[in-house]
Amino acid sequence: MAVSGQQRRPVVVLYERIADAIHDGTYPPGSTLPSEPKLAGELGVSRPALREALLLLQEDGLLSVRRGVGRTVNDHPPRRGFEHIQPLEELIGTGTPLRVRALLRAVEEPTDFTTQHLLAPARAELRFWESVLAGEGTAAALSQEWAAADDVLERVHPDFARALRTVEAAERTSMLAVLAGASRGVPLGAHSSVTATLVGQRRGEQLGRPADTPAVLVTQVVRVGDTPVLAAKHMLPTGAPALPVLQSN
DSSP, X not given: OEEOSTTOOHHHHHHHHHHHHHHTTSSOXXXXXXXXXXXXXXXXXXXXXXXXXXXXXXXXXXXEEETTTXXXXXXXXXXXXXXXXXXXXXXXXXXXXOEEEEEEEEEEXXXXXXXXXXXXXXXXXEEEEEEEEEETTEEEEEEEEEEOOHHHHXXXXXXXXXXXXXXXXXXXXXXXXXXXXXXXXXXXXXXXXXXXXXXXXXXXXXXXXXXXXXXXXXXXXXXXXXXXXXXXXXXXXXTXXXXXXXXXX
């Protein structure tokens, strides 16, 4: 899962640049990275920062060090981020899924967020679900989820469109859970980013936390092919269950 925002340390940014180059084939499996001085020059960074990023990449299984050869890209570098698309209430439920409590089920016009992430045209109608995920009697997360417009869903994922209509007023399920249940045999892709933030006044009231409570904001976009079908914001305040990052070779 890529970490975004101004809080990112230079080493984290450098780690991501090299990891992205590995995954996009710039440094393919089995290839040898340039020497530290050459790579630092190409990337425009200091050698100490580069060395720290390379050590992290080695620890995470993307690189190996071969005596007399240098750093090489592993044959099967682990992928990054949410590798299994899974409803948040299951992902952070630590064995017992969190309960979903609906706050709002509505149809909205596009916002800046949905225009950017769902490519929604002006005056489109988008389903919007806002839910609190709770466990052990306390709110663990706040989820805001938007589905692409009906005509888009009917074209690229009609089963998801039908499932949403069936559970339109559902109060105990998330939109991502509906998508996952309707997607057997349908390949999905997703990208998530994480930002450190504060809960804020409105969300604090919804979560039962002070406005200045530190939180993690996860932004997630799920696609069928190149077409986004769901966009979400998940806010996890301090004290929420751990959010695992699932990876596989």
